[in-house]
Amino acid sequence: MASRSADENLHFESDTINFQDILELLKRPEHDYSWSTGIKESHLEDLHLEMVHSGAFFSFYNLYNRKQVQTDHEVMIKVVKPFPQWFGNKERSLRLSYEQRVLQKLEEFCPTNKAIKIHLFVPGNSFAFIENLKGYRTLDDHLLSKDFSEDLAKAIINNLIHIHKATFFATSNSNCLEDLEAQLQDCGFPGIIEKMTFICSFEKDNPTKCKDESLEKVLLQIYNNSTLLSSVADLKNSFHTNKECLIHGNLQTDSILCSLNGDIKFAGFEFAHVGSCAFDMACILVNYLVAFYHFLEPSEHSDQNHQFAQSMIEYMKISESYYLYLRTFFILIKNNTFLFSSLCSLIFLPFFTLFLPFSIFLFFFSFPTLL
Template identity: 30%
Template structure:
């Protein structure tokens, strides 16, 4: 209780410190400010402040991984990275993220817009709810940011400034470990090799080609510096309100390969596809929704490419390689969510997990032959 009282005093002090901001003027005056926890994030504290019908969000980065405790230290500068990324996304893709109000260095706290009317996109998909206009907006927003921060689009000086601001942080290293390294080591203790996927593991661990391609994707992830990427774009890091979307949790942002964000996002639509295909009750309805996820993948790539028109070298060659890398990143994401430390709710049955694992393996093995979203889906979903 004493700790919470201290936290309350700190957050109220921040409101007073930044009271000159227009967005915070409604929080001045004698009325009581109500502070409540607004999320169960693994890394950060998220607090909602409410007063007189208005609300804002505080996001504080402790110097450790919140869900694991102080014995797992983590550089708190991730708060600055997230704030800087929120500002860039807000400028380049209007209304793509919650509006950032301020970042307080001393307390390592971001203050931002409260998305009180928005819902978690992953949970919506699990419930069988998806607005295709929201899918389109999300793809366009990512495309705008990638295009307008792309090495081929902006000056060398501007690109150097982005690289200086968005460096390879500890979180980038965590991503490298938990997407591209640990899941492909069958002896790693952080993996969750449950009994319901045991019979499918040989296709992953007994095929050196799969492991070689995963290692290639890790190299691309670490070395290809093309544009500002979200770095951890999954359906749980998107909030939706009808046709509108807001991208959240930008602390993983860095200068990396353009294919990463869309590859991860495509994998998450594929999770939803297999999740719904494996539900026996009301099968026709779930199968129909699964087909909608195929459309979501196509819309995502097509709308993204309408916005992300920058390229290095010859355009068609660049886009072919971009799609191939999307397939590789999608494959790694599919595999790591089945065998790695961070599973997803979409995969709720042994069949959905086995199917997703198989899709990931096929995408890695076939990625060099994938230059269109249609080919990606044929290979991932075994469409005929």
């Protein structure tokens, strides 16, 4: 696991943070309860930084005093990565401010939510102190190591629908829903999700596309399919109009963390907004679908990999049926076919990963037979 010491130049996600900034925040008297004495009394040269996880939009680091024998009280830091230039100039500090605002609203509606807590964030910084995640691994790690189970798949759905249900009930009055949307719509970050999902993937010269000659024929079929492009335009409109509750908006594999005892936490609420529950559900299903095709690739362990690939289809079915089983509260309150109408619409979501453009084509033709 990569680590850095305090006397090194910090060239990880950003050069805009340094240990002096971190120390000054840790030593604030109003946060005495949050940090151990050992870390608060550290000297600059004693601080040790260790990368825990590096995702698409953020990374996690452990910070602790190298002179301490015990590191149980290490501090965990979330560092927000810059957006690619073609997303526009979105300050990282604003993204953390927005995420903090979302988590505050989520705490109000759903105090027992399993979102990763921000202990301390000071506006102007591209980092924040978050709760300790010792013992947690990302869904990506679990899938790549083939360490996954039906229980974990159900735990993820439980966590997701707990948030959906709480915010759906809390905002079932249209005025409440509109008020929440108004509070969260000024940042423009959900618009980035819209761009990645419904625009970038379908433009011939978009800079986000993977440059792979082997995909050119497939991509040309997409670009020249007027029916498909018209459907995408309809989906984009649905993304704006289908408002049900607070959704995460970016449930990729590095935004879902699983503990050894099966506890689930969600990270990265900077794209959260009032939208369709099906969007979150589609993200989860796409994670399994991408893993399915990943493990179909030829390798020295092809038999084991192919067997695990088939289990991904089962996890998709389990997740879909379990969500439907738990969502009866929606049916009781509102006669709504949002799940399948939206979920089937969002079959294009694999492009959301930015790195697997071919998966959209595979998902489009496989989805009807999978579920």
